[in-house]
Amino acid sequence: MTFFLGKAFLTAAFREEQLETAGGKTGRITIHDVAAAAGISISTASKALNDTGRMGLETRERVKRIAAEIGYRPNALARGLLSKRSFTIGLLTNDTYGRFTLPVMAGISDALVDHGVSVFMCAIEEDPALGQVHVEAMLDKQVDGIIATGKRLDRRLPIDLSNLNVPVVYAFTEGEPGTVTFRSDDAHGAQLAVEWLAKLGRRRIVHITGPESFFSVRERANAYSKVAGEELPVLFGPWSEIWGHDAVAKLWNDSGEKPDGIFCGNDQIARGVIDALRERGIRVPQDVSVVGFDNWEIVAGQTRPPLTTVDMELKELGRQAGLTVLALAEGRSVEPGIRKLPCRLVVRQSCGGDTLGI
């Protein structure tokens, strides 16, 4: 009985509109309904609505008004069939956790919503078969383009996107040669961090970072060495808090001069570093300044003190990737190659200098 009520209720809502509609058996209001209501042909209705063709301004306005009144919305499927544009794009990622993909996605969506473009999001993990399924679904749905994104600049997605007949743009993942790839300029980010430490008077700066096998780790380390000095130490390790801890132990148990500035390869390491320093009674930022990398709010905002860190501007990266697929989808030409986007230093309290107003 409840079951029946349930059905009755839940299906009523979608039927309602159908019953109201003039002649439509399907329930949706079509351009035929607009034409009928306005007493004109569907061709004229179409032209009025799309601001094409020639006709009296008042006719055009009247048709538009009527369309709005009866709640007409063009069927994008029908439109897409004609125009070969679906106004959808696919976003493929292997970043399950969403750490990097979410801001990229936000940027893409932000850039494309004004163009009426919607985004299919597919997380494919490291599974080629799953990737294939999703890519085929996208292609079947006639996406205007695909953006591939990931969690590492030096890894490809587990699927080959190089021979599709839609444009593909890579963002924060390794792209095929000859394509457009957007990535953060990690060297620039590292430079910002180290220069900031130097500006605050830090002279003995060390770099505690992730595994050397990561391209971005090497980029950041090289930039660090160039700015801070080739002789200064770089400590490679895992991407974890505990490594930050251990690295501090290593540095402070060593004899010799102690660092007064630490540039960390990511925010988690920085968190471990800050906690370890506090446990040793070393004050941050009075005794040692610490900078992170990623600006991962949940980490950077919860360290004590809050973390000064480098933001890779992933949202902007997504925005540009979005506009680029759109350009390609519209047939505009885009120069292939790798575009490095500048980073931004987010000043909180872990370095001092946060009251400088810089």
Next chain:
Amino acid sequence: MTFFLGKAFLTAAFREEQLETAGGKTGRITIHDVAAAAGISISTASKALNDTGRMGLETRERVKRIAAEIGYRPNALARGLLSKRSFTIGLLTNDTYGRFTLPVMAGISDALVDHGVSVFMCAIEEDPALGQVHVEAMLDKQVDGIIATGKRLDRRLPIDLSNLNVPVVYAFTEGEPGTVTFRSDDAHGAQLAVEWLAKLGRRRIVHITGPESFFSVRERANAYSKVAGEELPVLFGPWSEIWGHDAVAKLWNDSGEKPDGIFCGNDQIARGVIDALRERGIRVPQDVSVVGFDNWEIVAGQTRPPLTTVDMELKELGRQAGLTVLALAEGRSVEPGIRKLPCRLVVRQSCGGDTLGI
């Protein structure tokens, strides 16, 4: 010059296939191409491919083989126009950070990919206008249904979804009355946590949790009181690590018996609690057992020791929400109401008992 090269390269890829195609001016392989290649009509080709109509098995097989050979894939837009099914659904969320939405999304996608359904994901923040734009885009694209999700069980999305002519399902956000809403069973989760502490022999258990204004906080607190005892204290505060810290200070500075078990309202608070206990020289789990809530890997995996916590099974929640919109889209009846999904205790080392094999 480089610019021209760029153009030449990038547009070549999409054109290639076009040139290969037999008669197609558009470049995509259509059912006409299949029919021509097989020497039959498009009606027959369609029936062969869809396993409908009557025809010799060998004809059917031959057509399928030819279709596969020439790389035919049906145009979902054309199909959708006929069938009134787009095999897409929209996912709306106001959870920018993705903390809750990502697992939900993963579950939805996981459940629907086998049905050929793709997901439009739209983050609308708290912006009704943005929500409106995205919903209209979805409707224009003829989504078969919409799933609304969020970050809080007792808040609605900033947009009214109650009068659309597509089915709507709510997952981890407050739904309209009379609709289908999926949510975690927070009382059950709290019960699991407290019973686990009790089972490990903890007798003086306190609850440190988030703001009392949250529905889930009250649910968890009530369940805690019911299991642990009405007389035991509940400490409400912000959802932050620092609150976990402060709460420990409060408890241990008070005179009176100290807790031997702490059930925290989320993993961040638990992290603050564990750090504060360690700073006081109190051993976890030997002296005090700590349980969290959320199973947010990035926090739960990085506490020292790793955190035993409650998982809300958001992926499963997404899976069920996905299957439910699908059912509604296919016209099957679904009983409206709130479905509470059970939680799961994830045993790590912050309580002890992790070697019990339970």
Next chain:
DNA sequence: CTGAAAGCGCTTACAG
């Protein structure tokens, strides 16, 4: 068993 025709909802030459 097979194909011609109509039609899904739209747009766009082309005639008037």
Next chain:
DNA sequence: CTGAAAGCGCTTACAG
């Protein structure tokens, strides 16, 4: 200035 016709790529009665 306006409308009939053709067509996008497909499916589905309907005739043969």
